[in-house]
Amino acid sequence: MVLGDVNMILRAEEKNNTNLNRSMMRRFKAFVDNNELKELYMHGRRFTWSNERENVVMTKIDRVLVSVDWELYYPDVLLQALSTNISDHAPLHLSTAAPFCAKKRFRFELYWTRLEGFEQVVQEAWVCAEEITDPFKRLDALLRNTAVALQAWGQRTTGNIKIQIAIANYVILRLDKAMESRALTWLERWLRRSLKHTMLGLASLQRTIERQRSRLKWIKEGDANTKLFQAVANGRRCKNFIPHIRHNGELITDQVRKEEIFSEVYERLLGQANAREVEVDLDFIGLEGIDLSELDGMFTEEEATIPVAQDHLLDWWLAQRARWSRDVKRGFDTVVIAVIWALWKQRNARVFNRTNQQLNAPELASSVIGELKEWKAAGLGGGRFSGFCETVGLH
Template identity: 45%
Template sequence: MAQRNCQLLNWNVRGLNDGARRDTVNELVRSAGAMIVCLQETKLQIVDQNTITRTFGPQFSNSFAVLPAAQTRGGVLHAVNQDFFVLTANTITATITMRADTVKWQITVVYGPQGDAAKLQFLQELRSISPPEHNRWLILGDFNLIYQAEDKNNSNLNRRLMGSFKASIDYLHLKEIKLNGRCFTWSNEQDNPTLTWIDRVLCTPEWELIFPACFLHSLSSLMSDHTPLLFQGELDHHKDSSFRFENFWNKVDGFHELVNDIWNRQVHSTLPLKRLHIKMARTAKAIKRWRKEKVGDTKLQLALVKEVLLLLELAQEARVLTAQELDLHRRLKARSVGLAVIEKSRNRQRSRITYIRCGDANTKFMPPDKAPGTDGFTGAFFKACWEIIKEDVMAALHCLFNLNSQGFEMLNSANIVLLPKKNRSLKGNRL
């Protein structure tokens, strides 16, 4: 991945107090491919590595900065993917070093206060931050301020504060990165809402030169009343079509009946290992059809929920939503949290490399919800369906125990790669 392919996510999350909300953030970080994450209004007084790992992922757990909440108000959290960046923090202003080329730049994450006097003091504090010598500086977050009339959908404006904010932007020689596709980033979520653009990404011209092809757009608000902002340096696409058993399928109505029906169909071979292979292959194929018809693609469902939410929020910027649209908007927000929990479970299954990287490559770090081989079935499948499959599994194990390996190649395969100890190593003992 190119170093300039930087994905930066900014969001006022309106609280990370419960696991479902953290799972929602985790799914968004993963699906957006975010490598730098800036959150405001976390409402967390204590943030540790466990919190970071659940909210963002283990690759963020050693590189984060926190401004604690005052009781249950405020709170800022800033984390970077340590595979790509090094974070050196001073409260909410930090220096980021890009590992690929050691280029440094400064980032400041803000959460603007309520009240006119507090906002003026906040702007003065921004002015007092010393820019770096290289002048590559990014300031972003929930400013809770606007500086032009079109940043609000009504005429209730505080022009004194607007002027002070604009003057501060000019004083710091900042420019705004254009937000594509949206006019506003916050809604009070009333039937006839007040909409404002208060979540912003500002930078110096020197910082913008690092990402000449940058693109900033908003995502659907999901659990918050603020829309997440996603900064993208470049676009990257990846698709994996291999079969993986999803552990939550065990709890879906009709799953065990499906497995029982497919597993007990006639198999003509008398070889236990071949019989097991055929039954597992049949079951995998049937589950894929069943998932498509009965469960659906939860990742696609979540993407559709996000897209419809985004369209409703865009429509709300131009007109008052109907009662049916408002009801759909509320139900989709609730639905997005449930789908995010499912996606978190799916991603946890696929994190086998994380367990190896976090410790020894032994069974302690390879829990049963991981897929042990290329067939895609996890230990959770064998445990949940044991009463159905146990006779065939035990027959195959007895066959191996008796040193009868006919058909074993169907169940097990591996690639062995020999790595040279020295340059131009051609002999086997040097590999």
């Protein structure tokens, strides 16, 4: 761990003006990278020092740098900047046992879908009380029941991976020590060999779980170990943690109280459903009711494989693309993407009632053509885009 006033910054945003010594910044960054250090996220403030003058200069020169092993050893770490008091520096308060929420959330593990019995558990849990008629409340109840059932089934099926690894390691250690003083029996050799094979599977499963929680999608399978995924997940959790909130002049740090405040605020924003004073009598109008009970059932394989609109668009795109020569295919792709993007923006303008952005068909076509001409004049899209524009007469 390296902590204190280092009198240097790593990034330009760590100073409130543009008077930067970039050479020193590069040297400091090289020091951090060469020693494989990571900066702990600081809550509450952007800067830790000021020159206390009228033309104020503020920088973040007080920091805490740690190794990956240290961060994994203290996963519940929280760094906060306190009041400067009589100093020009803000003291840093580092806690290695931060009061993160102890309540565990439901996490859907991707490997569950490959285990036997997964579909059966979902089918049996996807039930709801008949007296719940509101569709949103029914969906909420269905998801909650399924989450509870999956969590219990996951514990019964795989159990606690870390505890199993620890137990296997302990037994292998005892057998290793016994092997130094005597010959192992065939049962002991079989147990030792079986535990080693089991350890490989458990380690792979643990890496899969940690990879999912880290949300790293750009790393290929096998290119990183479990420690990297754990470090990324811990860093995101520490950064997203809210140490305190101020509500009606009260500073709240208790986690349960913070959850209650957030719930109350969102309930006021969303409101509550009230009984309607006037209802439509469908029988009097003569409209027949529609039985929607089948919507509560599971999706069939045929329904899940029905082609959607984007499939038809992709088929058209590929068919039209094949008509053009290799030199102008990318230019054709650029035009198609520009038109799709313009249509998507018009869709959003109508959904969110942005009347000042809504265009009719001739105006939209003119806007797209004008934008493509500006791209061509600016040299965007490369020579193949310009070649396509020349081919179709878009000058």
